[in-house]
Ligand SMILES: Nc1ncnc2c1ncn2[C@@H]1O[C@H](COP(=O)(O)OP(=O)(O)OP(=O)(O)O)[C@@H](O)[C@H]1O
C-alpha cells in the first residue's frame with residue numbers, strides 16, 4: 023500500500039541530534055562523577071601512606087632507648103616512600119624518623135578535619151602541578167589507635183601525582199566507553215520508539231500533501247497504545263476525512279462548472295428573447311401592451327439570475343482595479359439604471375457630498391449599489407424613497423443606504439448575506455452575498471444596521 027512514499031531528505035536528522043545529545047549528557051554526568059571521585063582517590067592515597075608511616079614509626083617503640091640505627095631508619099623511610107615521619111604524642115613527647123639529606127617543604131596539608139570542598143580543591147591543586155616538579159609536601163593526620171596523637175609525614179608529591187594521573191586516565195577511558203555504550207543503547211531505543219515512527223508519519227505527510235487523492239499513500243497506523251499511537255490513528259482518520267471532503271469538493275466543482283455552462287447558454291438564449299420582446303413593446307395592440315411589461319420584467323429577472331449565478335460560480339471576486347470614483351455621479355447612474363428618475367412613485371435621494379471621491383473599482387462598486395438599491399425598489403410597496411448619504415469617521419467613509427420599505431423579515435435577516443439562502447420573490451439570494459464579497463475585497467464592511475416596519479438601512483464602510 024505504501025509504495026509511493028519517498029523518503030524526505032532532512033538536513034539535520036533527529037537521530038544524529040539524539041546521538042549527540044546522549045553523548046553530551048553522559049559526558050556531563052561523568053564529569054560530575056569524576057570531580058568527587060578524584061578528591062576521594064587522593065584522600066585514600068594519603069590515608070594509606072599515613073597508615074604505613076604509623077606502622078613504620080612503631081619500630082621506634084621496640085628499639086632500645088627508642089633509638090634506631092641509621093640504616094634501619096633509611097630502610098623504614100624508603101619502604102614507606104617518605105622523607106620524614108614524626109609522631110607527636112604530647113607537647114614535648116615526639117618520635118621522629120628523618121632522611122639524612124635535607125629537603126624543603128613546598129606545601130602543608132591537614133587531613134584531620136577535611137571538608138569535601140577543601141578536599142576537591144587540594145586534589146586539583148595536586149593535578150595542576152606538572153609531573154617531576156620535585157615538590158615535597160607535609161601532611162598531618164591522626165596517629166594510629168589514638169585520636170589525641172598526630173602523625174606528620176613528608177613525601178614527594180610526584181608519587182601522588184603519577185597515581186592520580188593514571189587514575190584520571192582510566193576514568194577518561196571508562197567515560198568514553200560508557201558514554202558510547204549508553205549513547206548507543208539510548209539511541210537504539212529512542213530511534214525505535216520515536217524517530218522511526220515520526221519519520222514514517224513525516225514521509226507520509228509529505229506524500230499526502232503532494233497527492234492528496236492518491237489512495238495508495240493511505241497511512242496505516244501501528245498498533246501501539248502510547249501518544250505516538252494516538253497521533254498515528256488521528257492522522258490516519260484525518261487523512262480519510264480530508265480525502266472524502268476533497269472528493270466531494272471535486273464533484274461539486276465539476277457539477278458547478280456544468281451548471282455554469284448551462285447558465286451561460288441560457289443567458290444567451292434569454293438575451294435573444296429580449297431582442298424580440300423589445301419589438302413586442304412597440305406593437306400597438308392592447309393585449310400585447312398589457313402583457314409585455316410583465317413579460318419584460320420576468321425576462322429581466324431570469325437574465326439577472328443567470329448573470330449572478332455565473333458570477334458567483336466563477337469563484338472569488340476578481341481583484342479590484344482601483345480607480346478614482348465620483349461617488350455622487352455613480353449613485354446618479356444607479357438611479358438612472360434602475361429607472362428611478364422618471365419614476366414618480368419611488369425616488370432616489372442622492373445626498374452624497376458633491377465632488378466626493380474614493381478609490382475603488384468603479385464597476386464592482388456600481389454593482390454593489392445596484393444590488394442594494396434594486397432590493398429596496400423591489401421591497402417598497404407602492405410609494406417611497408431611497409436615501410444615500412455619506413459621513414466620514416476615523417479615516418473611513420460610511421455610506422448609508424436607507425429605504426422606506428417594509429423592512430426585512432426576521433427569517434431572511436438570519437442568512438441575509440449567505441448565498442442562495444435569502445432569496446425571495448424570484449431572486450436567487452446572491453445580490454447581497456456578492457456585494458459583501460466585493461466590499462470585503464476593498465478592505466471594507468457591508469452590514470445591515472437597521473430594519474423595521476419603517477424601512478431598512480444598509481451601511482458600507484470603506485477605507486479612504
Ligand atoms: N431593503 C430591503 N428591504 C426589504 N427586504 C430586503 C431588502 N434588501 C434585501 N431584502 C431581502 O433580502 C433578500 C436577499 O437579497 P439579495 O439581494 O441577497 O437576494 P435577492 O434580491 O433575493 O436575489 P438577487 O439579488 O440575487 O437577484 C431579498 O430577497 C429580500 O427578501
Ligand SMILES: [Mg+2]
Nearest residue numbers: 393397449453
Ligand atoms: Mg437582490
